[in-house]
Amino acid sequence: MTCPTASPTSATGFPSRTGTRCTASDVLRWFGRPDQVSSATDLIEFQMRQVHAGRSLVVEGQPFEKLHLVSSGSFKCVQTDVDGYEQVLAFAIHGDIIGLDGLGQAQHRSGAVALEDACVVTLPIRDLLALGREIPALEYLLHHAAGAEVSRCGDTQYLMAAPSSEVRVARFLLQFARRQSALGHSGRRLRMCMTRRDIASHLGVAHETVSRVLTALDHDGYISVSNRDIELVDLSALYELQRVTRGRQSRERRADTARQAAARALVKAADSAAGRLIECPDAR
Amino acid sequence: MTCPTASPTSATGFPSRTGTRCTASDVLRWFGRPDQVSSATDLIEFQMRQVHAGRSLVVEGQPFEKLHLVSSGSFKCVQTDVDGYEQVLAFAIHGDIIGLDGLGQAQHRSGAVALEDACVVTLPIRDLLALGREIPALEYLLHHAAGAEVSRCGDTQYLMAAPSSEVRVARFLLQFARRQSALGHSGRRLRMCMTRRDIASHLGVAHETVSRVLTALDHDGYISVSNRDIELVDLSALYELQRVTRGRQSRERRADTARQAAARALVKAADSAAGRLIECPDAR
DNA sequence: CGAATCTTTGAACTGAGTCAATTAAAGTGG
DNA sequence: CCACTTTAATTGACTCAGTTCAAAGATTCG
Numbered sequence: 001m002t003c004p005t006a007s008p009t010s011a012t013g014f015p016s017r018t019g020t021r022c023t024a025s026d027v028l029r030w031f032g033r034p035d036q037v038s039s040a041t042d043l044i045e046f047q048m049r050q051v052h053a054g055r056s057l058v059v060e061g062q063p064f065e066k067l068h069l070v071s072s073g074s075f076k077c078v079q080t081d082v083d084g085y086e087q088v089l090a091f092a093i094h095g096d097i098i099g100l101d102g103l104g105q106a107q108h109r110s111g112a113v114a115l116e117d118a119c120v121v122t123l124p125i126r127d128l129l130a131l132g133r134e135i136p137a138l139e140y141l142l143h144h145a146a147g148a149e150v151s152r153c154g155d156t157q158y159l160m161a162a163p164s165s166e167v168r169v170a171r172f173l174l175q176f177a178r179r180q181s182a183l184g185h186s187g188r189r190l191r192m193c194m195t196r197r198d199i200a201s202h203l204g205v206a207h208e209t210v211s212r213v214l215t216a217l218d219h220d221g222y223i224s225v226s227n228r229d230i231e232l233v234d235l236s237a238l239y240e241l242q243r244v245t246r247g248r249q250s251r252e253r254r255a256d257t258a259r260q261a262a263a264r265a266l267v268k269a270a271d272s273a274a275g276r277l278i279e280c281p282d283a284r
Numbered sequence: 285m286t287c288p289t290a291s292p293t294s295a296t297g298f299p300s301r302t303g304t305r306c307t308a309s310d311v312l313r314w315f316g317r318p319d320q321v322s323s324a325t326d327l328i329e330f331q332m333r334q335v336h337a338g339r340s341l342v343v344e345g346q347p348f349e350k351l352h353l354v355s356s357g358s359f360k361c362v363q364t365d366v367d368g369y370e371q372v373l374a375f376a377i378h379g380d381i382i383g384l385d386g387l388g389q390a391q392h393r394s395g396a397v398a399l400e401d402a403c404v405v406t407l408p409i410r411d412l413l414a415l416g417r418e419i420p421a422l423e424y425l426l427h428h429a430a431g432a433e434v435s436r437c438g439d440t441q442y443l444m445a446a447p448s449s450e451v452r453v454a455r456f457l458l459q460f461a462r463r464q465s466a467l468g469h470s471g472r473r474l475r476m477c478m479t480r481r482d483i484a485s486h487l488g489v490a491h492e493t494v495s496r497v498l499t500a501l502d503h504d505g506y507i508s509v510s511n512r513d514i515e516l517v518d519l520s521a522l523y524e525l526q527r528v529t530r531g532r533q534s535r536e537r538r539a540d541t542a543r544q545a546a547a548r549a550l551v552k553a554a555d556s557a558a559g560r561l562i563e564c565p566d567a568r
Numbered sequence: 569c570g571a572a573t574c575t576t577t578g579a580a581c582t583g584a585g586t587c588a589a590t591t592a593a594a595g596t597g598g
Numbered sequence: 599c600c601a602c603t604t605t606a607a608t609t610g611a612c613t614c615a616g617t618t619c620a621a622a623g624a625t626t627c628g
Contacts, residue, residue: 104428
């Protein structure tokens with residue numbers, strides 16, 4: 001869930017200090033619906049909560065009582081199987097809502113762990129539903145978040161279905177970049193707070209492979225990796241690479257042809273096509 | 285989304301003829317909430333629609349206006365990328381709600397194609413939301429469906445993240461069986477209406493691999509494949525196989541040891557563990 | 569009955585997993 | 599603040615599961 005019209009100002013202007021309370025007006029502005037703000041929404045307050053790096057915000061099996069709107073920091077959403085293997089389902093950043101898997105269920109089936117010190121707005125589901133009856137914008141917000149969550153699952157599956165690990169990583173980077181830029185952040189310079197192992201789990205590959213692919217993409221000039229900071233150097237080339245569904249070319253041929261001028265034209269054509277799964281993030 | 289307390293009687297008793305209208309009471313009973321049925325819900329009618337095999341119920345990019353409750357038949361939910369590659373996101377059967385990806389969005393991002401002649405109940409979202417205000421059970425139904433959809437995404441990711449294709453297929457079969465048995469159908473004898481290619485797309489493997497794995501599982505006595513009818517012969521062995529997360533044994537060793545008596549005990553132990561991702565379906 | 573699609577099977581190649589060892593980074597405690 | 603421990607990341611070598619290409623059956627449908 002990203003805010004479609006968020007400006008950098010509103011992003012930074014959002015309250016993020018612990019102990020601070022946050023009004024429904026703040027939340028609505030945050031989601032790009034300042035027109036829905038009223039004196040009534042000014043009076044509705046939600047609690048904010050700080051979560052330290054490595055701590056769980058939601059635990060698997062916990063009764064479903066509230067949703068969490070990420071105000072700052074980031075989380076990984078995980079599901080642990082009987083043998084203790086941790087599957088990373090998603091990464092939640094700024095503006096995402098955590099806990100939607102519990103909607104209408106008795107308990108959460110996935111947990112959420114903070115990847116860095118973070119701050120969330122707590123939205124008790126009972127309150128939210130009650131308020132939603134009087135303030136349609138709040139009800140809409142919930143539905144929008146749920147729909148977006150389902151949609152994003154499709155993106156993730158598309159990501160995981162890629163035949164080569166190189167493509168998976170490329171798609172992951174582009175998806176991540178796109179979400180960042182939708183929030184008014186840089187879509188080129190990315191801070192990856194998660195470990196390589198987390199990324200690997202999310203993509204369904206070995207963590208060594210993630211490491212190798214990142215190194216390879218760096219060598220080939222697609223990206224620039226420095227520890228957990230990744231810069232997308234050649235966005236259009238990366239976009240081309242990510243498109244490969246099957247029977248991809250060898251790295252040499254790609255470097256010679258695909259990455260040339262033609263790429264840019266193709267990106268534009270693809271970008272304007274309807275129903276695209278991954279958009280090429282704007283240069284910022 | 286499956287009905288937790290559905291009995292075979294209520295399943296077959298649900299109206300499924302085209303042209304028939306279906307009341308909110310029918311829908312509530314269908315979802316195991318007969319206590320919520322009232323004279324008011326008797327008066328609310330929803331249209332039913334028949335969809336022939338191969339026809340689209342929802343098209344990608346279509347404006348979001350309604351949800352569809354599958355009354356009979358089955359569907360595949362798909363997302364097509366710019367190059368025409370079709371990613372199968374899920375299979376919807378009896379009792380599932382199609383179109384939740386559009387909730388709170390302007391349009392659908394995934395489509396739905398009937399795998400066989402099917403019948404659905406059309407739930408216009410405007411009506412549903414309006415009715416939800418007066419009849420909380422209907423609102424709850426929507427939320428429950430949305431939460432279940434998100435949860436199921438986790439299952440699918442777990443499925444796709446499996447390191448070996450054998451495990452992916454095993455998990456897929458068990459998931460499918462579990463959903464069938466939750467509806468009061470057999471969890472052993474499965475009718476797979478989708479093509480091998482559809483399964484392959486959903487699992488993120490080559491369609492040849494699906495074919496090979498099914499043949500292998502048949503030879504090893506796990507299942508019995510006859511065209512699109514698959515019988516799960518040894519459920520506990522299949523459950524054991526599915527658990528393998530990494531570094532699996534060779535097929536011979538498995539056949540010698542794991543499939544023996546020990547398996548059954550392990551299944552029971554695992555079955556009672558909380559938070560399991562895939563339950564071992566009951567024998568029916 | 570023929571065309572199209574789906575399914576199975578074979579053979580060859582290779583990408584990615586596994587194991588292992590080294591280096592780097594991030595905590596921890598004195 | 600530095601030594602020490604622990605965890606994360608990188609890199610190499612080896613092996614094999616799974617993709618790809620190809621071609622032969624089976625099934626479905628008009």
